[in-house]
Amino acid sequence: MQKYINAHCHLQNFNNVAQVLQNAEFVGISGFISDAASVNDWEKLLELKKKYENVHVGIGIHPWYINEYSESVLEYMRNILKNNPDIMVGEIGLDKYKADIKKQESIFETQLGLACEFNRSVHIHCVGAWDRILRILKSRKLNGLPIMLMHSFSGSKEILTRLIKDYDAFFSFSATVVNAPGKRLIDCVKEVPLDKILIESDEESPLIILDVIKKIAEIKSVPIKKITEIIYENSKRVLKNGQIT
Ligand SMILES: [Zn+2]
Numbered sequence: 001m002q003k004y005i006n007a008h009c010h011l012q013n014f015n016n017v018a019q020v021l022q023n024a025e026f027v028g029i030s031g032f033i034s035d036a037a038s039v040n041d042w043e044k045l046l047e048l049k050k051k052y053e054n055v056h057v058g059i060g061i062h063p064w065y066i067n068e069y070s071e072s073v074l075e076y077m078r079n080i081l082k083n084n085p086d087i088m089v090g091e092i093g094l095d096k097y098k099a100d101i102k103k104q105e106s107i108f109e110t111q112l113g114l115a116c117e118f119n120r121s122v123h124i125h126c127v128g129a130w131d132r133i134l135r136i137l138k139s140r141k142l143n144g145l146p147i148m149l150m151h152s153f154s155g156s157k158e159i160l161t162r163l164i165k166d167y168d169a170f171f172s173f174s175a176t177v178v179n180a181p182g183k184r185l186i187d188c189v190k191e192v193p194l195d196k197i198l199i200e201s202d203e204e205s206p207l208i209i210l211d212v213i214k215k216i217a218e219i220k221s222v223p224i225k226k227i228t229e230i231i232y233e234n235s236k237r238v239l240k241n242g243q244i245t
Pocket of ligand 1: 008009010035091203
């Protein structure tokens with residue numbers, strides 16, 4: 001059976017995680033990256049990670065939850081990362097349509113700093129603020145940046161090209177590719193090199209990634225078996241920077 005890794009989801013939001021994992025395993029989804037949004041997710045994720053060895057986790061504060069940020073929360077995050085070499089940073093980022101973009105920027109920068117310091121892959125959420133993300137990335141030393149995963153990418157082809165060229169970034173595609181892909185998204189899927197693609201379910205059932213991979217194979221005219229193998233290897237590269245072997 002072919003194997004899949006779900007590169008971005010929020011398992012902590014499901015009531016019956018054991019059942020969700022069992023259903024996923026049945027179709028070959030053998031690994032998960034479950035990311036935090038709120039600080040309240042962190043403990044739940046640590047528990048899940050302890051309980052299931054195929055659940056890998058990222059902690060961080062999503063731009064919608066920046067009000068939870070404080071110096072002590074930052075210390076807490078630093079301690080978790082320090083004590084758990086396999087924990088990644090995510091999801092963090094910017095959302096132009098949410099309040100206080102300046103504060104979002106500074107909290108994103110701080111969390112990105114932790115990812116650099118501990119060399120953990122970082123999972124980035126960005127809506128309508130790529131110019132700001134690019135400016136922040138540029139301000140950091142290139143060799144200090146860890147592996148970056150742009151989750152449910154919604155930028156332009158030009159931004160995608162730049163993120164690959166300058167930062168060797170990865171991109172995970174979600175159900176948006178299946179449900180309502182605009183021309184811009186389809187162009188991005190066409191453009192992105194095979195060794196940079198991952199797949200994710202985000203808020204939906206993990207099983208959706210089978211449809212996502214089918215659609216990507218179709219857009220890129222690559223046999224589904226081949227693309228599945230490549231994406232699996234790409235996912236392992238992202239996990240490795242979370243020090244997972
Ligand atoms: Zn998410």
